[in-house]
Amino acid sequence: MSSNKGLFKSSITKKIVMGLTGLFLITFLIVHAGVNALIFLNDGGQAFLKGASFMGTNPLIRIFEIVLVLGLLLHIIDGIIITRHNKMARPIAYYGKGASANSTWYSRSMGILGLLILLFLIIHSAHFWIPNRYAQFTTGHEIDLFGRMKFIFSHAWIVGIYVGACIALSWHLMHGFKSAFQSLGLNHSKYNPIIKTVGFAFSIVCPLVFAMMPISMYFGLIQ
Amino acid sequence: MSSGNMNLTLKIWRQKNVSTAGKMVSYQVTDISPDMSFLEMLDVLNEQLIQKNEEPIAFDHDCREGICGMCSLYINGRPHGPGSGITTCQLHMRSFKDGDTIIIEPWRAKAFPVIKDLVVDRSAFDRIIAKGGFISVNTGSAQDANNLPIPKHDADEAFNSAACIGCGACVAACVNSSAMLFVSAKVSQLSLLPQGQPERKQRALDMVHQMDVEGFGSCSNTGACEAECPKGISIENIARLNREYLIASLTEKEPKKGSGDN
């Protein structure tokens, strides 16, 4: 009768947290992709800088940024706990390999994909977010993010990393999007096709938008 | 038509008992008929081993018609082998080709320790059911069966969930060794029926708690369980369990003392 106390230890709660934080991070992806896509206006970065500056200075958004970081951390820590726990649940691995017949490889590799995305996030924030916040703290002014983008994305190997990360993100979303709904108990034959379609579209479009930024800058399509 | 013309190489997990380490061992079988069931093919191998005075392969099986849930072989990387909607005993050798190598392993999960060779201990499932997989109605206290109409749709859906045979293929298939499909099927069945309402919340909480105690992994929605379930239990059940659990854990109060005699 005491199982209620185990709420925050229960495997289902962990999944629900994973799903909720995942969906929350998806909303971030939408905003992030939306603001950054302003570079495609090809107006020398003017619209983009306005948007970025708004996001970087608006107090409400700044508070939300903290929530975002916390959400991200929760997603990561929860993910690590779940992955560790799940590894322990099968001490001896199978010899025969046939899982491709019953599930997609990316659904079984969310931990690895997540890790790749995390590594990328470290690189990515070292490129933009950290220097910018550092400048804000020390000088009170933001750096020229558009210029920095152009500079960073002039290196082929960095563009390679960014594109690779977008692919990892795409796989991660491909499973994560619909999985989040399932974890939250939102599974209904009437709405499943919508979730599936939207999830699929989002997993392709969102990473594609991101990937197009370094690519188009590298090839000088955006001035 | 008794003997056929298939010759096969079998790689089988041999393990003396729970405390000894096991290993894969290769065997050859000849003249296998495509009409044989997979287990009958193993019978042939065992007969051979007995003739050689070697110990036959231990594997669980009983009804051999796909309903008792006893048979539990992980064949070529899949629980109950190739094909869908069947148990190992319903798998026939016509699904293989002459010259094939077949890898046969036990279910692998911390919660399912190996007893011997291909036999595992699935009593964790019984303990989960004992925590809440029932409706508390003592014999003799039931009202007339037709006093409470149940919409056909609900009854059918409950039946679909209740069709689970407790074989554990869901756990075996899951990359995380999660037992969510098993648990959710029972929780779903009972929460879909009016008779299951009084204990609905506590049931979800208690069964999930026991599932976690047993050391199963947690669900990551890969859908492998649903794909391999011999009875086609849907992961819709898992979503329902998530829902049931969430609502129960947010709303269920600790039982007050003195409200009953237990």
Add this chain to the structure above:
Amino acid sequence: MSKLDSKIPDGALEQKWTSYRSTVPLVNPANKRNLEILVVGSGLAGSSVAATLAEMGYKVKVFCFQDSARRAHSIAAQGGINAAKNYQNDGDSVYRLFYDTIKGGDYRSREANVYRLAEVSGNIIDQCVAQGVPLAREYGGLLSNRSFGGTQVQRTFYAAGQTGQQLLLGAYSALQRQVGLGSIQMYTRHEMLELVTIDGVARGIIARNLITGELEKHFGHAVLLCTGGYGNVFFLSTNAMGSNATAAWKANKKGAFFANPCYTQIHPTCIPVSGDHQSKLTLMSESLRNDGRIWVPKKKEDAEAIRAGKKKARDLAEDDRDYYLERRYPAFGNLVPRDVASRAAKERCDAGFGVNATGQAVFLDFQYNMKEKYGRSEAKKLDIANPTDAQLKELGKNVIKEKYGNLFDMYKQITGVDPYEEPMQIYPAVHYTMGGLWVDYNLMTTVPGLYSLGEANFSDHGANRLGASALMQGLADGYFIIPYTIGAYLNTEVSRMSAEKAKADSIDKLKTQHPAFDEALKNTQAHIDKLLSINGTKSVDHFHKKLGKVMWEKCGMARNANGLKEAIEEIRAIREEFWKDLRVTGTANEYNPELEKAGRVADFLELGELMCMDALQRNESCGGHFREEYQTSEGEAQRDDANYSYVAAWENKGNGQFELHKEILEFKAIKVAQRSYK
């Protein structure tokens, strides 16, 4: 004076159970906690009785050889469970169910027991529904029924083709609930190998822990054997591989009479044997006979062409088909009882009209009902004025799929043939054993304190069981009968316990320390050691298959005196060879399935002989027991009510000697008549 006292209560048939139930001694709740009950077997009877007794306050231990109580072979029952609810308003009643069951059993069962069974049948449905068993329902939300062989009303409740599964899971959940509450101790992967009696009274069992091989002593104030039937004597049957008669047979050796062993039911609709490798036979539910029509070719040359693979069933015109059940039994048609349907199939195949490669199969065809019955009515619902053949088939197929989908899938999986297109091929196979331990009205065997429930006893089905009655009996015994009748005995135990309270060496103090337990353990160990020490050359299965072949050929669907005498000799020879040339690999102190099988087959080799002896002494044909010498000119079974209206109960005198005791059957409420389904 007969040793058999059936203890049937006095009074009118309709009043017996009601008044007995109200007067049977009760056990006071405080005493219940001190009474230990051992339940062997966890099928419908075992699970239901264990749960109910635990609910009542007794201390219960349950033993099963499978890895979980839920795996017992009741799980495989497909078709349904009968109950006299009359929900369909088709004139059903307790009396009619009683009458159908007695008649179906060919007037070889005990009136009072059968009437009681019919009386409690309705409670079973109520109980199961309350447990959350999802029985099939109509759109209005009320329970659905279908008809089954041997009846003209719709009284069969079902859950698709998995009724046994759903009912067992209901009983299993009730059992597990008590396990969770600590009222039941569950011993899975344990097999009972000996009954312990003290002064002729059942006091416990010796069970083997199948994982460690350890022999355990368990004390009980009563022992309940719910261990199912002995169909596996035939090697090939629809029983599970592990189903065995060991517990019942050990009980027989300790004084429990074995009744009517020759009454075996051959189920008409099983998937035919495909080869020597076959390890078991798969049943196709009898419910299929509702919509499937059974036929063979009218002309022998067509049958031969089909056997040779030159023709297919569809190639035969309607006029070239012999719907032999409809022809011979116009009133019941394809829904005649199982024994009748089985024999009719055998008759056609023996006459050369069989249709698979071995000539041992008949067709079960759904085309007609798929199109004409369901296709047309669906078309009507959809307002399709002139449906095409293809439309009818498509519409009908959906209905058939809804009703029997899982059975059709199963058939396709096993045979590789799609039964929606081609008719199924079926042949009779051993399915159920009506015989079993003799029990009185209380379900107590001739050993005080030892009870037998469900298929393990001989109680209710006479010489032939009607479809959907096995589940009914198992649950009736477990939920509604034993919980009352056991009080009569346990009440005397309570008195004995208090009388012996002062005794230092009373059974209740010694429990498993009593020398009888050590003695039984020693004997069991010796039996195991003997099996392991033969070191011969042949596997257990070798002997089992040999025994099965003799039984099927000479004590199967049709028997005759000469064949039975031969069979007895042959079984003795196999038994002798078994004890000389058996090879059991491995040791006693480990998980050793070969050793388990060896012990079971050793018992089958003795029981098989008794079955033949019983068949030989019964010089008549009745129900599942068909003696070729005793048939009408039309080939129907011919009973001999003047001389054989009795239960044959066999006392085991040791060393292969048996004494026959007869319990004369009296029919007061029912007029004994020639069974006719024409």
